[in-house]
Amino acid sequence: MTESRRPKDSESYIGNHKLDPSTQMMGYGFDPALSEGSLKPPIFLTSTFVFERAADGKRFFEGITGRRPDDAGRAQGLVYSRFNGPNQEILEDRLALWEDADQALTFSSGMTAITTLMLTFVRPGDVIVHSGPLYAATETIINKILGQFGIKYVDFPAGATREEIDAAIDKAKSMGRVSLIYLESPANPTNALVDVEAVRDARAAAFDADKLPPIAIDNTFLGPLWAKPLAQGADISVYSLTKYAGGHSDLVAGGLVGSKALLSQIRMIRNTMGGICDPYTSWQLMRSLETLELRMTRAGENAEKVCAFLRDHPKVESVGYLGFLEEGSRQADIFNRHCSGAGSTFSLYLKGGEREAFAFLDNLKIAKLAVSLGGTETLASAPAAMTHLSVPDERKAALGITDNLVRISIGVEKAEDLIADFDNALNAV
Numbered sequence: 305m306t307e308s309r310r311p312k313d314s315e316s317y318i319g320n321h322k323l324d325p326s327t328q329m330m331g332y333g334f335d336p337a338l339s340e341g342s343l344k345p346p347i348f349l350t351s352t353f354v355f356e357r358a359a360d361g362k363r364f365f366e367g368i369t370g371r372r373p374d375d376a377g378r379a380q381g382l383v384y385s386r387f388n389g390p391n392q393e394i395l396e397d398r399l400a401l402w403e404d405a406d407q408a409l410t411f412s413s414g415m416t417a418i419t420t421l422m423l424t425f426v427r428p429g430d431v432i433v434h435s436g437p438l439y440a441a442t443e444t445i446i447n448k449i450l451g452q453f454g455i456k457y458v459d460f461p462a463g464a465t466r467e468e469i470d471a472a473i474d475k476a477k478s479m480g481r482v483s484l485i486y487l488e489s490p491a492n493p494t495n496a497l498v499d500v501e502a503v504r505d506a507r508a509a510a511f512d513a514d515k516l517p518p519i520a521i522d523n524t525f526l527g528p529l530w531a532k533p534l535a536q537g538a539d540i541s542v543y544s545l546t547k548y549a550g551g552h553s554d555l556v557a558g559g560l561v562g563s564k565a566l567l568s569q570i571r572m573i574r575n576t577m578g579g580i581c582d583p584y585t586s587w588q589l590m591r592s593l594e595t596l597e598l599r600m601t602r603a604g605e606n607a608e609k610v611c612a613f614l615r616d617h618p619k620v621e622s623v624g625y626l627g628f629l630e631e632g633s634r635q636a637d638i639f640n641r642h643c644s645g646a647g648s649t650f651s652l653y654l655k656g657g658e659r660e661a662f663a664f665l666d667n668l669k670i671a672k673l674a675v676s677l678g679g680t681e682t683l684a685s686a687p688a689a690m691t692h693l694s695v696p697d698e699r700k701a702a703l704g705i706t707d708n709l710v711r712i713s714i715g716v717e718k719a720e721d722l723i724a725d726f727d728n729a730l731n732a733v
């Protein structure tokens with residue numbers, strides 16, 4: 305970027321005191337002097353950017369096309385809105401702060417982020433090792449779309465032990481080059497946690513240090529507040545920013561957070577193919593990130609109170625909530641090592657079947673009957689009849705997706721009002 309357009313560096317420290325991301329969300333990466341003194345970043349609705357000199361244009365394109373290997377794909381200035389833009393760059397800088405990462409990339413949806421990540425690293429004949437279950441569309445990309453290009457996969461259950469992970473990697477190695485290890489934790493919809501440290505160690509044991517396949521992990525359900533998997537050895541954190549990060553159920557976006565070396569490769573594909581988050585959605589996300597900690601904290605506290613109430617209700621069979629893991633169990637051990645909060649998305653199993661689940665859903669007054677999660681409002685749905693309707697019965701049974709299951713994502717309402725709503729709906733069952 306030319307000197308006249310380079311934003312003033314944002315402070316991350318005051319003396320030796322390191323600022324928390326929640327504080328930095330208000331201003332990091334934005335220099336009001338470049339935008340008429342505007343306190344907030346304007347939305348930059350432009351398809352292209354004017355270069356000050358021809359030599360700048362050349363230099364920026366050297367970045368975009370990867371001619372400068374130190375930071376391939378990243379231009380030193382603004383070029384064209386398929387590659388970059390002020391709103392996206394500020395958003396990406398802020399997103400990276402939550403996991404102390406080098407960089408972040410944003411996309412038009414979580415699935416665009418996931419697909420671009422996979423296109424970057426896998427080639428025909430390669431094998432993806434992944435935890436299971438994964439979000440249904442991610443499974444579709446792996447087995448239906450990439451499968452058409454000769455890419456294979458080996459999966460292991462989300463709660464797998466080191467030995468089970470070793471076995472999955474061994475099997476994958478016998479089938480071809482393992483080019484990606486892809487995890488989702490907690491898994492959607494089982495909430496099962498993956499032992500990222502065990503995956504990291506299994507990878508180190510199975511591959512030469514200079515040939516490690518990247519470990520990417522979908523951190524949508526607990527991140528970026530309650531889980532920071534880069535600290536446990538993952539290389540890339542994957543986000544549907546549609547969920548907690550966006551947080552108001554009014555946008556669709558995705559993000560990848562991780563090391564410069566890996567994200568540069570993904571950026572090159574995004575530069576070529578598109579799929580970057582648009583300026584308006586980026587602006588919305590910056591606004592959302594200002595309250596991320598407040599919203600997630602409140603939702604987490606609400607979920608704790610609501611789950612405590614639901615657990616003892618006579619119409620309830622059980623509650624699959626990360627706050628209720630049995631002490632001493634393997635899942636509790638992973639939780640204690642990897643997570644700082646139990647989240648606000650959980651499974652409610654009612655006594656009965658579809659009739660009872662539907663009666664409960666139809667009698668909710670505050671909670672809305674909708675799929676998705678992580679918004680300010682509480683949502684509830686019946687996965688067996690909705691998001692997972694097309695999943696074969698046998699697989700549904702294996703994943704615990706039964707007709708009496710209601711998935712709930714708790715929002716930021718008053719906990720007592722949500723409890724009254726759930727009590728009323730349960731009594732109507």
Ligand SMILES: Cc1ncc(COP(=O)(O)O)c(C=O)c1O
Pocket residue numbers: 413414415416439488492522524525543544545546556557558676
């Ligand atoms: C865990 C998880 N990953 C990825 C996605 C896909 O994100 P998007 O809908 O933003 O494409 C979802 C969407 O529900 C999800 O729940």
